Amino acid sequence: MQHDDVIWDIIGNAQFCSFKVKTKSQSFCRNEYNITGLCNRSSCPLANSQYATIKEEKGQCFLYMKVIERAAFPAKMWEKVKLSKNYEKALEQIDENLIYWPRFIRHKCKQRFTKITQYLIRMRKLVLKRQRKLVPLSRKVEQREKRKEEKALIAAQLDNAIEKELLERLKQGTYGDIYNFPVHAFDKALEQQDEESESESEEEEDDEDVGKREFVAEEEVEESDLSDFEDMNELKTSSDEEEDEEGSSEEEEEEEMEVEKKASRSKGKSPANGSAARKKRVYVEIEYEQETEPVPKSRAT
Amino acid sequence: MDITEVPVNQDDRGKKKKNKKTKNKTLTEEGSGESSGAEKKEEKMEKSEAAAAFPPTFSVSEIKNKQRRHLMFMKLKQEKRMQKMQLKKKKKKEREALGDKAPPKEVPKTIENQRVYDETTVDPQDEEVAFDEGTDEFSAYFNGLTNPKVLITTSDRPRGRTVRFCEQLATVVPNAHVYYRRGLALKRIIPQCIARNFTYLLVINEDRKVPNGMVLCHLPDGPTAHFKVSNVRLRKEIKRRGKDPTEHSPEVILNNFTTRLGHSIGRMFAALFPQDPQFVGRQVATFHNQRDFIFFRFHRYIFKNEKKVGIQELGPRFTLKLRSLQKGTFDSKFGEYEWVLKRHEMDACRRKFQL
Numbered sequence: 001m002q003h004d005d006v007i008w009d010i011i012g013n014a015q016f017c018s019f020k021v022k023t024k025s026q027s028f029c030r031n032e033y034n035i036t037g038l039c040n041r042s043s044c045p046l047a048n049s050q051y052a053t054i055k056e057e058k059g060q061c062f063l064y065m066k067v068i069e070r071a072a073f074p075a076k077m078w079e080k081v082k083l084s085k086n087y088e089k090a091l092e093q094i095d096e097n098l099i100y101w102p103r104f105i106r107h108k109c110k111q112r113f114t115k116i117t118q119y120l121i122r123m124r125k126l127v128l129k130r131q132r133k134l135v136p137l138s139r140k141v142e143q144r145e146k147r148k149e150e151k152a153l154i155a156a157q158l159d160n161a162i163e164k165e166l167l168e169r170l171k172q173g174t175y176g177d178i179y180n181f182p183v184h185a186f187d188k189a190l191e192q193q194d195e196e197s198e199s200e201s202e203e204e205e206d207d208e209d210v211g212k213r214e215f216v217a218e219e220e221v222e223e224s225d226l227s228d229f230e231d232m233n234e235l236k237t238s239s240d241e242e243e244d245e246e247g248s249s250e251e252e253e254e255e256e257m258e259v260e261k262k263a264s265r266s267k268g269k270s271p272a273n274g275s276a277a278r279k280k281r282v283y284v285e286i287e288y289e290q291e292t293e294p295v296p297k298s299r300a301t
Numbered sequence: 302m303d304i305t306e307v308p309v310n311q312d313d314r315g316k317k318k319k320n321k322k323t324k325n326k327t328l329t330e331e332g333s334g335e336s337s338g339a340e341k342k343e344e345k346m347e348k349s350e351a352a353a354a355f356p357p358t359f360s361v362s363e364i365k366n367k368q369r370r371h372l373m374f375m376k377l378k379q380e381k382r383m384q385k386m387q388l389k390k391k392k393k394k395e396r397e398a399l400g401d402k403a404p405p406k407e408v409p410k411t412i413e414n415q416r417v418y419d420e421t422t423v424d425p426q427d428e429e430v431a432f433d434e435g436t437d438e439f440s441a442y443f444n445g446l447t448n449p450k451v452l453i454t455t456s457d458r459p460r461g462r463t464v465r466f467c468e469q470l471a472t473v474v475p476n477a478h479v480y481y482r483r484g485l486a487l488k489r490i491i492p493q494c495i496a497r498n499f500t501y502l503l504v505i506n507e508d509r510k511v512p513n514g515m516v517l518c519h520l521p522d523g524p525t526a527h528f529k530v531s532n533v534r535l536r537k538e539i540k541r542r543g544k545d546p547t548e549h550s551p552e553v554i555l556n557n558f559t560t561r562l563g564h565s566i567g568r569m570f571a572a573l574f575p576q577d578p579q580f581v582g583r584q585v586a587t588f589h590n591q592r593d594f595i596f597f598r599f600h601r602y603i604f605k606n607e608k609k610v611g612i613q614e615l616g617p618r619f620t621l622k623l624r625s626l627q628k629g630t631f632d633s634k635f636g637e638y639e640w641v642l643k644r645h646e647m648d649a650c651r652r653k654f655q656l
Contacts, residue, residue, distance in 0.1 A: 149594050156591035165554050166610050
């Protein structure tokens with residue numbers, strides 16, 4: 001007992017204790033046999049010759065006791081008692097071993113034992129739940145991947161690729177008739193018409209057939225039966241609106257040439273025939289926006 | 302006078318104090334020395350200097366002084382650049398001189414050009430592949446028998462960003478439901494999903510408040526793919542975006558899935574969406590594979606005429622990188638892995654890609 005006070009005076013209050021950890025509000029004791037973990041006069045295992053703790057090893061709890069009679073034998077100082085796994089039985093064991101011991105130590109031993117059993121239970125529960133596996137990331141690898149991704153993004157040219165794909169799908173007709181430019185089919189039909197008219201106009205240039213009467217089939221669209229330029233103008237004005245304005249100027253020209261040639265050819269024909277034939281003629285009325293072309297036409301006449 | 306001057310200058314060039322005089326000297330040298338060569342003196346100086354400044358054993362890195370070393374290095378770079386420009390000009394002149402007879406322009410090498418040929422590249426007419434695809438787990442969709450139903454969930458305790466990401470994904474994928482995880486084990490979720498006729502399970506994994514992984518599991522014992530997710534942009538972070546997506550089923554574009562593995566992943570993505578897209582909605586979801594990164598975008602398109610289309614980005618965007626493909630449903634321990642990303646093998650060659 002005398003030793004205890006002296007020891008405490010030295011390590012607890014004044015000088016240095018290597019187990020002591022000081023913080024702003026409190027000091028802790030890092031000694032493995034300390035029962036509360038705080039640095040106090042009553043919790044210090046060095047400054048109390050009669051002391052007891054609970055320690056846990058691999059899921060098993062033990063009660064350690066130290067008495068003053070064994071203070072001279074450091075190797076045999078701590079008496080180790082294995083506690084039962086049953087909580088109540090273990091508490092009884094503690095009581096039985098620490099009978100006649102100071103109240104503080106008994107109380108703190110039981111508290112510590114309770115805490116230990118609680119965390120052991122929690123550990124066992126956690127093992128059963130899903131374990132979260134932590135995968136370490138290598139910074140170098142991550143940076144490399146990030147850079148590769150940026151470069152890949154630039155190389156991908158996403159907007160262009162998407163637009164191209166969509167246009168291709170439109171061309172192939174996956175959208176059906178939703179959009180009103182199935183203009184490809186339309187253009188193709190027009191082009192066919194133009195080709196036919198051009199081939200015929202080449203024939204006309206021979207100038208052999210001017211004024212000659214020919215009996216031609218009704219369905220032939222290219223035979224224009226107009227005798228007057230007025231009629232021709234009418235034809236031009238009675239045009240449908242075109243959806244695609246891109247090819248309009250070209251087609252306008254072609255169409256005009258076509259009409260011109262028709263007019264020249266038809267001079268030889270009788271107007272009566274012309275009007276009758278015109279009604280039966282099957283042709284596609286095409287409207288063009290007349291912005292520039294008509295002016296030179298009228299001058300020519 | 303000449304003789305005495307030369308060694309001074311040589312010294313000057315080799316190891317010297319950085320001062321204006323030197324700098325000016327070097328500048329004038331470069332600017333006018335080569336072209337003017339007015340004085341014999343200068344030429345001589347230059348030649349001897351050049352000879353002295355870069356003897357075979359001298360390299361820029363041997364100069365101890367950092368500033369001088371830096372200067373010398375810059376000069377070296379400038380000279381190299383000039384040489385390159387001159388070479389280019391010469392070539393261009395030759396080209397013009399030849400006119401039509403000039404050899405065709407060389408195509409620049411890109412990584413896509415130089416890609417190492419992968420023997421699992423799928424040939425469009427390959428019958429075996431076609432047969433496989435006709436009988437695999439996704440054939441049911443492509444034949445129109447079943448409709449996809451997707452369950453989207455996250456890892457434990459998702460943060461705000463992940464939750465919003467899940468919600469936005471649910472608007473992109475039709476017939477998708479978002480459920481909170483609440484600590485349930487995936488292995489127990491899966492039989493419940495199967496019982497309720499879900500066809501896809503999509504789990505977004507989160508790390509540090511940001512989604513970083515995705516597990517896409519096709520349900521009645523289909524393949525499970527695990528991706529790394531990066532560069533997630535939520536809707537409000539996308540610039541120039543359009544209004545929110547409507548309920549119409551979007552179209553799907555799958556680009557650049559060439560190899561066998563790529564094909565199977567592509568089919569997985571395609572089976573997420575219903576087979577008959579509603580063109581009225583004009584929405585398109587794109588999965589574009591470039592160098593093993595799969596970029597996901599969601600757009601609304603409009604055809605201005607038959608040669609031009611305008612697209613407007615809605616919806617979230619993210620990039621995926623495939624980490625592993627497993628045959629059955631999600632089972633990390635005992636599952637049979639069809640393909641796993643092995644970094645050392647696969648990342649060794651810059652031009653080799655898997656998808």
